[in-house]
Amino acid sequence: MKDLSSAPERLVELTEISDQPGPYCMSFRFDLEPLKRSINKFGLIHRPLVIENGKYKKEAIIGFRRVLALKSLKWDRAPMKVLSGDELSPSDLLLLNLYDNLSSRSFNDVEKGMILNRLKPHFSGEEIRKEYMPLLGLPSNESTRILYEKLEELDLALRTSCADGDLPLKTIKALLEMDPDSRATLFQWIKDLKLNFNQQMLFVENTIDISNREATSILQVLQEKPLLNIREDQNSNNPQKAKRSLSYLRRRRFPLLTRSEETFKKTISSLGLPERVKISHPPFFENPDYRLEILFRDGKMLGETVKKLSQLNDLEGIGDPWEEEA
Amino acid sequence: MANPPLKRVLVEEGADRFPSVSRILKRIEGIPVERVSDWEKGKASGPLSMDKTSLRLISFPGEFLKPCPGTKGYICCGYQILNVGTNCPFDCSYCILQAYFNQPSLRIFVNLEEKLHQIAEVLDRHPDRIFRIGTGEFTDSLALDPIAGWSHVLIPFISERNNAVLELKTKTNQVEGLFSFPQRNRIVISWSLNSPSIASREEHGAPGIRKRLEAAKMCQQEGYSVGFHFDPLVHIPGWEEEYKRTLEMMDKLIDPNGIVWLSMGGLRYMPALKSIIRKRHPKSRILLGEFVPGLDGKMRYFKPIRIQMYGFMAEMLRKWHEDLGLYLCMESHDVWEKKSWVVPKEF
Numbered sequence: 264m265k266d267l268s269s270a271p272e273r274l275v276e277l278t279e280i281s282d283q284p285g286p287y288c289m290s291f292r293f294d295l296e297p298l299k300r301s302i303n304k305f306g307l308i309h310r311p312l313v314i315e316n317g318k319y320k321k322e323a324i325i326g327f328r329r330v331l332a333l334k335s336l337k338w339d340r341a342p343m344k345v346l347s348g349d350e351l352s353p354s355d356l357l358l359l360n361l362y363d364n365l366s367s368r369s370f371n372d373v374e375k376g377m378i379l380n381r382l383k384p385h386f387s388g389e390e391i392r393k394e395y396m397p398l399l400g401l402p403s404n405e406s407t408r409i410l411y412e413k414l415e416e417l418d419l420a421l422r423t424s425c426a427d428g429d430l431p432l433k434t435i436k437a438l439l440e441m442d443p444d445s446r447a448t449l450f451q452w453i454k455d456l457k458l459n460f461n462q463q464m465l466f467v468e469n470t471i472d473i474s475n476r477e478a479t480s481i482l483q484v485l486q487e488k489p490l491l492n493i494r495e496d497q498n499s500n501n502p503q504k505a506k507r508s509l510s511y512l513r514r515r516r517f518p519l520l521t522r523s524e525e526t527f528k529k530t531i532s533s534l535g536l537p538e539r540v541k542i543s544h545p546p547f548f549e550n551p552d553y554r555l556e557i558l559f560r561d562g563k564m565l566g567e568t569v570k571k572l573s574q575l576n577d578l579e580g581i582g583d584p585w586e587e588e589a
Numbered sequence: 590m591a592n593p594p595l596k597r598v599l600v601e602e603g604a605d606r607f608p609s610v611s612r613i614l615k616r617i618e619g620i621p622v623e624r625v626s627d628w629e630k631g632k633a634s635g636p637l638s639m640d641k642t643s644l645r646l647i648s649f650p651g652e653f654l655k656p657c658p659g660t661k662g663y664i665c666c667g668y669q670i671l672n673v674g675t676n677c678p679f680d681c682s683y684c685i686l687q688a689y690f691n692q693p694s695l696r697i698f699v700n701l702e703e704k705l706h707q708i709a710e711v712l713d714r715h716p717d718r719i720f721r722i723g724t725g726e727f728t729d730s731l732a733l734d735p736i737a738g739w740s741h742v743l744i745p746f747i748s749e750r751n752n753a754v755l756e757l758k759t760k761t762n763q764v765e766g767l768f769s770f771p772q773r774n775r776i777v778i779s780w781s782l783n784s785p786s787i788a789s790r791e792e793h794g795a796p797g798i799r800k801r802l803e804a805a806k807m808c809q810q811e812g813y814s815v816g817f818h819f820d821p822l823v824h825i826p827g828w829e830e831e832y833k834r835t836l837e838m839m840d841k842l843i844d845p846n847g848i849v850w851l852s853m854g855g856l857r858y859m860p861a862l863k864s865i866i867r868k869r870h871p872k873s874r875i876l877l878g879e880f881v882p883g884l885d886g887k888m889r890y891f892k893p894i895r896i897q898m899y900g901f902m903a904e905m906l907r908k909w910h911e912d913l914g915l916y917l918c919m920e921s922h923d924v925w926e927k928k929s930w931v932v933p934k935e936f
Contacts, residue, residue, distance in 0.1 A: 440868070520881060523891075549883055586893075
């Protein structure tokens with residue numbers, strides 16, 4: 264590749280440079296303010312590299328964000344390295360920008376997707392997997408490549424959340440498999456309820472499962488009155504709404520399990536257990552052993568608690584709750 | 590079922606020196622053959638492709654005979670897995686092998702004959718122990734047999750040993766090839782069974798239940814012992830009636846006295862398989878039950894559902910015949926105990 268250290272430097276009119284992200288751009292969701300502060304204080308330390316694009320304006324290869332910062336600071340012109348359009352091939356220009364970025368910053372997930380999409384016309388799938396995905400810190404497999412490439416197709420709000428790390432890739436992956444309306448509605452719920460990562464997955468998974476099982480649409484599930492009532496409840500805060508929505512969906516998705524949990528809870532609360540005594544069931548009742556927990560401060564307290572426990576009449580009623588129902 | 594619709598055969602580096610390769614290639618003459626020297630070449634075309642139209646002939650470097658790893662927290666039947674190949678021409682929606690996309694294509698391990706002495710050593714080292722050996726864990730035992738010729742190698746080999754039973758587990762009805770062998774002792778031909786609707790909706794490419802049972806009947810008539818595996822039992826609306834239909838077919842076609850064992854196991858899957866099933870089999874209904882994480886991390890039906898299914902099936906089967914060698918596959922002690930089944934200390 265050509266040595267660019269000796270590329271000619273010129274004062275370039277900023278109006279000549281496109282401010283739209285071009286085919287070499289790999290920046291999304293960036294904050295210009297720190298850059299503007301730096302330019303204000305010390306001037307333009309690193310020169311952007313632009314190519315003359317014959318037909319239209321000049322295109323920023325390296326330093327797209329610096330160009331935007333300069334424009335925002337109302338500079339008219341700035342010193343830049345200028346290449347003529349035919350000096351480097353498009354793939355070289357792309358790699359130039361990639362390696363320059365790699366040396367100075369890390370990419371968010373949307374940017375990684377942009378890079379993979381821009382590499383696609385120039386390199387084989389195998390080259391992208393083997394050479395470039397590891398550079399981006401991605402596992403070299405086809406399904407990851409496809410997932411990241413699709414991120415650029417998401418609408419702006421979703422892309423922004425993804426780039427900001429508000430949505431984990433697991434959630435994005437599930438959302439990408441839906442039609443755009445369902446995706447947008449589910450995303451709105453996630454945002455409105457401010458669900459954490461774990462809650463997002465449970466919300467999405469259970470909604471999809473309910474819609475599949477009942478052969479109804481995701482939109483219909485999310486428009487069920489009890490669910491809407493929870494979201495619109497003025498007396499609850501977001502964490503409460505999140506918990507109740509998830510609980511509602513869980514009850515719909517796992518009717519037998521939730522019924523068993525409720526029956527068990529009812530049985531235990533009717534026992535009148537001594538204070539500081541707790542009986543719990545194993546997760547999902549899969550392990551056959553139930554758990555008794557006694558908190559005590561000394562042997563005397565323990566003895567008294569055990570005595571009270573032994574005097575309870577209905578302990579034999581504790582068991583697998585579905586057998587009680589049968 | 591006829592031979593699988595193969596588009597190409599990939600002979601991996603090092604496999605050519607085994608005589609079984611030329612025999613296999615002769616059986617599928619006319620299909621383009623490529624020699625592949627590295628792993629990348631001939632990989633599946635996409636992330637969701639199992640590439641079932643390619644046959645890879647491989648020299649398998651690992652151990653052929655291994656104990657079934659079982660699963661943490663559940664009772665294992667002590668089975669020995671004889672690893673003769675991987676993947677099969679059928680495309681069951683619940684197949685665990687879908688999760689292994691780095692192992693695409695139908696795979697035949699062509700050095701089986703050369704490794705028989707290792708298997709013999711293991712068997713001979715424990716003359717007092719009975720080995721239940723099966724080839725149907727990572728592939729269908731018979732679906733590729735007309736090409737691979739596994740039965741030609743294994744049936745005579747096992748028949749010579751008093752401490753081993755070979756189970757050929759399948760969903761095919763192509764059993765005629767087995768009838769040319771004089772040996773019958775300690776060979777069990779078994780079928781994976783399900784309800785007719787699950788077979789037609791979820792077991793893509795596999796013969797229907799009636800065809801499987803007709804093949805089992807032929808094997809019984811030819812003097813083979815047979816086995817059946819209701820695994821995975823799938824809980825869908827109307828499942829009782831659906832499974833009854835299979836039991837009725839069994840009653841009509843099968844002599845229960847000739848059944849050596851019959852197992853049951855509820856559908857279970859690794860969590861990672863869920864999204865793969867959704868993508869590869871979007872019309873599948875198998876994920877819609879109440880699945881909860883099991884003690885081994887796999888998703889299983891909520892326990893009372895499993896107990897109900899096993900109870901129903903066991904009652905029906907016992908009405909048909911008292912001694913079918915009924916057992917549960919990968920189930921917990923308490924599920925065995927619930928239906929007053931004797932919990933095995935050791936299989």
